[in-house]
Amino acid sequence: MNAIPTTYKSIRFRSRLEAKWARFFDAFAWKWLYEPLDLNGYIPDFIVPFTRGDLLIEVKPLTRFSRSAIEPIQAKIKQSGWTGRHLIVGCAPNLDSDDFYEKWWDELETLGILADYFGPDDLGSDQCHVFLCPHCSSLDCWSNDNYWQCHACGRHVEKAWNHAAAQFTDLFAVAQNETQWNPA
Numbered sequence: 001m002n003a004i005p006t007t008y009k010s011i012r013f014r015s016r017l018e019a020k021w022a023r024f025f026d027a028f029a030w031k032w033l034y035e036p037l038d039l040n041g042y043i044p045d046f047i048v049p050f051t052r053g054d055l056l057i058e059v060k061p062l063t064r065f066s067r068s069a070i071e072p073i074q075a076k077i078k079q080s081g082w083t084g085r086h087l088i089v090g091c092a093p094n095l096d097s098d099d100f101y102e103k104w105w106d107e108l109e110t111l112g113i114l115a116d117y118f119g120p121d122d123l124g125s126d127q128c129h130v131f132l133c134p135h136c137s138s139l140d141c142w143s144n145d146n147y148w149q150c151h152a153c154g155r156h157v158e159k160a161w162n163h164a165a166a167q168f169t170d171l172f173a174v175a176q177n178e179t180q181w182n183p184a
Contacts, residue, residue: 008179016179018045018059021089023175025057028139029152032057039080051154055085062090092172133157139171 003015009026011034013019018034025032025048032046046057056077062069070088077086133140136153149156 006179015059015061017061017091019179020175021057021059022046023179024172027171027175039082042076042080042082044077044080044082044086048151050151052149052151053084055087055151056082057087057089059089062088065090 003017006013006016006019008019008022011019011022013022013034022032022034025046030048032048034046035043036047037043044056045059048055048057058073058077060069060073065088073088074086132138133150133153133155134157135155136150138150138152140150140152140157
């Protein structure tokens with residue numbers, strides 16, 4: 001699949017898919033940076049600075065999450081020296097995944113695969129779900145492996161399953177529509 005360079009917010013993205021995710025992150029009110037740095041030859045698609053630490057986001061044209069698709073991406077991120085959280089997203093939210101990523105709450109919206117480093121050789125990753133923070137009202141994501149703590153305000157969230165599913169689906173549709181016909 002050939003990437004279609006696309007302009008959004010006066011930024012020329014390498015692909016329409018990256019532009020779509022940038023628009024979606026805007027709907028989350030995330031202050032993203034596009035290809036902000038070079039990590040030993042690896043340039044992440046996005047970095048989102050949060051109170052709890054920066055989140056690296058990698059956009060790939062995946063139609064499902066599988067171990068064979070995710071592990072090489074995670075290996076590349078690890079080889080870059082990045083030791084913070086990272087999120088891998090595909091062609092759209094709510095992609096199917098193989099048994100490696102257990103889908104344990106079918107009613108939750110899945111954003112991608114979120115990973116945390118718990119030590120030099122300990123990478124925990126699982127599906128990333130969406131919720132509405134009751135403290136700061138921002139849409140955020142959490143995984144089964146991480147603490148339910150809002151990235152934006154840093155506060156503990158006890159009811160992370162408050163995920164605003166209808167809002168999530170509508171926001172992604174808007175992001176797709178607004179970037180679909182903006183070639184670079």
